[in-house]
Amino acid sequence: MRSKHQPTPSSSPSSTPSLAPRLLRPLVLGLLLLSGSPWSLAAADKASTYYEDGLRRFERGDLPGAIIQLKNSIQEDQKMLAAHLLLGKVLLGQGELKAAEAALEEALKQGVSRSEVAIPLAQIYLLLGDRKKLIDQITTSGLPTQAQAEVLTLRGSAYAMSGNVTQAAKSFAEAKALNPRSGSPWTAEAPMLLRLGERDKARASALKGTELSPNEAGAWYTLGTILQGQQDLKGALAAQERALKINPKQVDARVARASLLIGLNQEAEASKDLAQLVEWELEDPRASFLRGFLANRKGDLATAKTAFANAVDLIDAISPEVLAGNDPLLLAGAMSHRALGNPEKARGYLDILLGLNSKNYAAQVMLASILVDTRDYGRAMVLLEAAQRINPEDPQVLFLLGTVNMARKRYVQASEFFEKSAARSGSASAIRELGFSQLSLGQDKLGLANLEKAFAATPGDGRAGIQLANVYLNQGQTAKALQTAQAIVKREPDNLTMLNFLGNIKGRAGDKKGARDTFQQLLQKDPNFRPAAVNLSWLDMEESKFDPARKRLEKLLEGGNKDDAELLHQLAILELRAKRPNEAIAHLRHAHEVQRVDARPGLMLVELYMEQRQADLALPLAKSLAANYSGKLPALLSLARVYLALNDGSNARQVLQEATRVADFDAQEQVKIGRMQLAAGNVDGATYNVQKALQSQAGDLGALLLQVEVEARRGDPAKVDAALKTLNNTHPGKVQTTLVGAHVAMSRGQFPAAQAGYRTVFEKEPSTANAILLARAMVAAGELDKALLMLEGWARKAPNDITALKAVAGVQMQAGRNEAAKKNYQQILALQPGDIGIQLNYAQLLHRMGDAGAVAAAEKALKQAPGNADAADTLGWILVQRGNIEGGLRHLREARLRSPGNSEIRFHLAFALAKLNRKAEAKEELSAALNAQPKLPMTQEVSRLKLELGL
Incomplete structure (x- = not known):
């Protein structure tokens, strides 16, 4: 054998x-x-x-x-x-x-x-x-002339594999001179030339080898490999067939022909070649890999895994010295390990191969593919751009370039690459990804058509089927969504993941009973199948059946790992829905502490702290998340939000600058960062975000909206109007376009125009958020009663909408409808006792009403959130205004230390200090307040204190 x-x-x-x-x-x-x-x-x-x-x-x-x-x-x-x-x-x-x-x-x-x-x-x-x-x-000493030429050829190959190109070229030249009729030195020299990137010379040398030694199988095999590397698949196939005609048992040529036949979609013929090797008991790891590849393509995963494992066992057993000189085996080892889910081992083989032959095209492309899988898009892009220069028509390289651009949200470029890849390969995968990119560009009809085409070509493509079902569902084509999901399950009835997907589709389509039945069916098949248990718990949560959902999740937690971060995260969400924030916080803390791979529990915990206005707890956690998840955008944005909440614009801008770099050409994220830059007072930074977003997606709606806001912040009316014109021309009639026009009118004091814009938006998209915008325009125009009437009418239509109720209470408080506002605030606090913001508004309302309970209400808020600067400020200011200057000063000093960038807090502290005749310190605080961003409103109280302190 x-x-x-x-x-x-x-x-x-x-x-x-x-x-x-x-x-x-x-x-x-x-x-x-x-x-x-x-x-x-x-x-x-x-x-x-x-x-x-x-x-x-x-x-x-x-x-x-x-x-x-x-x-x-x-x-x-x-x-x-x-x-x-x-x-x-x-x-x-x-x-x-x-x-x-x-x-x-x-x-x-x-x-x-x-x-x-x-x-x-x-x-x-x-x-x-x-x-x-x-x-x-x-050495050649004492050998006949022909033998000397052969030895010189072999020595040339040894020098070439050792990296000594000069000595190799010399040996090959001497061999050619000694035996001009031998094709061996030409054949042996061709792989070296290919490694050096001399593709044309390599081809010419290999051709010369076959001309001089037309009956040498190895010469035709080498020519075939050179042609295959240049994507001349038909020429390569002809060369390998010549090699096999000379020597049918030449394993290298037979494996190479099988590989070429697969590339030409002649899988049946390739299988015959591989079967012939088995019949002859000629075992080869490259052949094992190809058997695995074919089995995997047919969906025979067990056979594929066995074949890949066999290839790996054979190659891993080879000595490093032998592997170091054999590009095909290194490549087969890398591909087999990758197929088995061992990307690091695959990279190990590729590193060796590229270390010896940095211009090995197949290795470059495969390493790029692995880097894409591991989301190392920067390194992948360098390799892919180099590969594209060598072979601009390679459909795999075009596909990978599309994938990188898609990941970076550069949908236009992604779509172009996928379209080229699909045109050259006809690959269902390329057509599927083209559909994804078109959907991302808003080309729904084209995207849907391509997804349908890809799924029809490969019904076993779960990725295409899942996306197609989701698109149908989003378009309201419920029947088609269900039909697609059912087709996937019918094809793979034992695939629990696909059955779980079908349950999700049913639930999203409104068939809650069908979804519940599907998830229960799944749990009967596998009681420990977590996705179904979690989904069933979500159904329970939607129906406010918190106890059974809690028990199910806790049972999973107890039955497996008590430190399962994913389940702890789900339990935290459940407890929030059940209005048990303390329990949610406990689960999130536990989930965050027991792992360092999933930032979501920590990020959610930061948001909870922020909602409770406990920025002192949120800040260290957000800092640790940004450090532990370095380079991860959600962690950076979370830290920036905390800094913004603390009015620490300097640190916020620094974090947002890093976030801009990480977001790269993701238009949506750049727009999000730009808005935060505006909040941090960094208009130039926001401008750069707009430019990056538009560079990625010309005419992007979000970027053009932000551009208007940026110019409005700069205060140049002409540029604002120009930006508005561009927006209206690019996205006429869009709700967002009307909305930003209303914002501009509002900022210019054109309240009737602002009201008209907000009313149009509200009529097109009725929601609490849009109702509040319209109410604000009415209030700004002095039409408090009109605003209140509109909001109360909206709140009656949405009786369970706490946000609407909060808005009503806020306008009632502003309109002097104190008793009505007090009643609504009490109702809100009964439903959300942990809402610190409402508790503080309630305290301020009671203070305005002269209610003795104002201090107690403010103290309760501070007790609930002891590190909250707003709570300390509210209590301190109420005490100062009620004559307890010393008592209030302590809280105001604490608030100022916790939020030094807050101009209102610093004014309150200055006012208290002035009352105690501490003029110098009061002057320093008021000066800081007047110079802070955003600017302190110039009320009568501020003007009087400014005059009093000589500022």
Whole structure:
């Protein structure tokens, strides 16, 4: 049996049969003359008989049989030189390199001429990766001219694989000069030229090799590999077929042909080649990989895994020295490990390969693919752009370029690359991704059509089916969404993940009972299938069945890992829905502390702290998240929000600058960051965000909206109008366009125009948020009663909408409807006792009403959120206004230290200090308040204090 890991040597068995008979006759004759005993003659005859049979088997290609007979011959006569020599060559042909080396060295020891052993020994050293031994021990000294040329060729290959290109080129040139009729040096030189990036020269050299040695299988194999690397698949296939016509058992050529046939979508023919190798018991790890690839494509995952594992076992067992000189094996090892889900091991092989041959195109593309999978888009892009320069039409490279641009939200570029890839390959995957990119660009009809086309071509493509069902659902095509999900499940009835997806589709389509039945069916099949248990719990939560949902999740937690961050996160969401914020916080803390791979529990905890106005607790947590999840945008934005809440614009701007870099060309994220930059007072930063967003997606609605806001902040009316014009021309009639026009009118004091705009928005998209905007415009115009009437009417339509109720209470408080506002605030606090903001508004309302409970209400808020600057400020200010200056001062100092950028707090502190006649300190605080951003409103109280302090 052939070795499980060695490629066929360049000297094929069919090229050497005449050597043995030429050596045999004089050797046997000499033995007959020297031996005088009949027994010795009989032994020699027997050895000769075994040898002759071994030779015939060798000529027929029966290498295992030849080995047995040659060993029998040597056993009969240890000094039979021909048997030792031929045994070494047969073992070499069989791929048993160490045994072949030992046999040839024994032949040399027994007296075989060095010229007979030099070439096969050099081949063995080269295949074993022992290039130094070849260079040191196998020289041309004393060899015939043709043998010298062959040895020089092998030495050239050894120099090339060692990275000594100069010596390699010299050796090849000397070989060509010694034997101009030999194609071997041309053939051997071609792979080196390809490694150097000399693609045309490599092709020419390989062609010359076939012209000079048209009957040499190895020459045609090499030409085939060069042509394949240049994407000339048909030419490569023809070359490999010529190689196999010369030597049908040339494993390298047969594996290469199978690979080419797969690339040409002739999988049945490829399978025949791979089956032929099995029949001949010629095992090769590259063939194992191709078997796995074909099985995986057919959905036979078990067979695929076995084949990939076999390839990995074979390749991993090969010595590093041998692997270091064999690009195809390194590539097969990388691909097999990747297929088994071992990307790091795959990268290890690719690093070795690219370290030896930095211009190996296949390795570059594969490494880029792995980098894309691991979201290392920057490094992937460098490799892919280099690959595209070499082969601009490669559909795989185009596909990967599309994937990188898609991940970076550069949908226009992604769509272009996917379209080119699909056109060149017809790949369903490329068509599917093209559909995704078109949907992201708002080209719904085109995107949907391509998704439908991809799913029809490959019904087993779960990714296409899932996205298609979601698109149908979003478009209100419920029947088609269900039909698609059911088709996926029908194809894979035992796939629990797909069955779970079907349950989700049913639930989103409004069939809650169907969804519940599906999830329960799943849990009957596998009680520990967590996604179904979680989804069933979500259904319970939507129906306010918190107890059964809680019990189910807790049971999963107890049955598995009590530190399961995902389940703890789900429990936290449940407790928030159940209005148990303290329990939610406990679960989130636990989830955050027990792992460092999922930022969501920590981010959610920061948001909870912020909602409770506990910025002192949110800040250290947000800082740790930004440090532990370095380079992750959500963590950076969370920290920036906390800084903004603390009025720490300087640190917020610094974090947002890093976030801008991380967001790269993601238009939506750049717009989000730009809005935060405006909140931090960084107009130039927001301008840069707009530019990045528009560079990614020209005409992006969000970016154009932000551009208007940026120009409005700069205060140049002409530029605001120009930005508005661009927006209206690009997105006429859009609700967002009308909305930003209303914002501009509002900022200019054009309240009737603002009201008209907000009313249009509210009528098109009735919501609490839009009702509040319209109310604000009415209030600004002095139409408090009108605003209140509109809000109260909206709140009656949405009786469970707390936000609407809060808005009503706020306007009532502003309109002086104190009793009504008090009643609503009490109702809100009964529903949301932990809402610090409402508690503070309630305290301020009571203070205005002269209600003695104002202090108690403010104290309650501060007790609930002891580190909350607003709570400390509210209590301190109420106490100061009620004459308890010293009592209020303590809280105001604390508030100022917790939020030094808050101009209102600093004014309150200045006012209290002035009352206590601490003029210098009061002047310092008021000066800081007047210079802070956003600017302190110039009320009568502020003007009086300013005048009093001489500012």
